[in-house]
Amino acid sequence: MFTGLIAELGSVESIERNDSGARLRIAADVGGELSPGDSIAVSGACLTAVDPGPGGFSADVMNQTLDLTALGALEPGSRVNLEPALRASDRLGGHIVQGHVDGTGRVAGIAADGFARRVRVELPPGLERYVVEHGSIALNGVSLTVAAIDGRIVEVSLIPETLERTTFGTITAGDPVNVEVDLIARHAERLLKGFEVSNGK
Structure with a gap:
């Protein structure tokens, strides 16, 4: 983990x-x-x-x-x-990431936003349902907060520290991006489907 x-x-x-x-x-x-x-x-x-x-x-x-x-x-x-990998003594400073990539997205656009940089990523089909505004998503292994989502386009805002310490500092439009959606969202969907089946829906 x-x-x-x-x-x-x-x-x-x-x-x-x-x-x-x-x-x-x-x-x-x-x-x-x-x-x-x-x-x-x-x-x-x-x-x-x-x-x-x-x-x-x-x-x-x-x-x-x-x-x-x-x-x-x-x-x-x-x-x-x-x-x-996370050790038992480590702080969970980001969110739970398994390292199981759900799909490959593409950088759809990059824009300056004051001292930050806003990056838009087009998600693979079907993953958008697991993403919510202000929720967590892992892009190229980086725990990020979703600033906005429009269909399959997710937008994140990156501070200078993140740009300096990760590959997002040199990423360009069209680059592939490893996407892992929030594990909790996947489990919630599974539980809801089981509830619907048990209730004959």
Whole structure:
């Protein structure tokens, strides 16, 4: 489990393709805090650390993950948001993030808003029903508050701290974005469907 609070910006050193997917090598100081087999969120996708060390770590990514997430668009030199798995002693400063990407959205627009920046993201079809204004959403692994939603377009407002510490500082229109909707919204929908079935609706 994660919180959506990014620990570090990493850099993709290499991508080794194989029949099953790819092995990423990511340069990051956080590698020194990891043990083999630890979970780490890479731009919102939960991966398993391989050969971690002070200079970084590797991670194997299956073809399905490459196809269904923005990780498939990575190339050497790409920056990625990194967050190690939550420990029992950590504060839950963002919201509950599983690292299970629900789909890939696209940056639909970026606009300056005083010292902040407003980013509009087009969600994959069907995910908009899990998003509410002022609710939580994870975009590229970052826990954000929804400022506005219009159909499939969700808008978030990013402060300078977020822009400096995450990949949102260099994101551009058209870029793919990993989207994970609020887990509570999904559970609420499931419970309501069960209630309707039990009542013959």
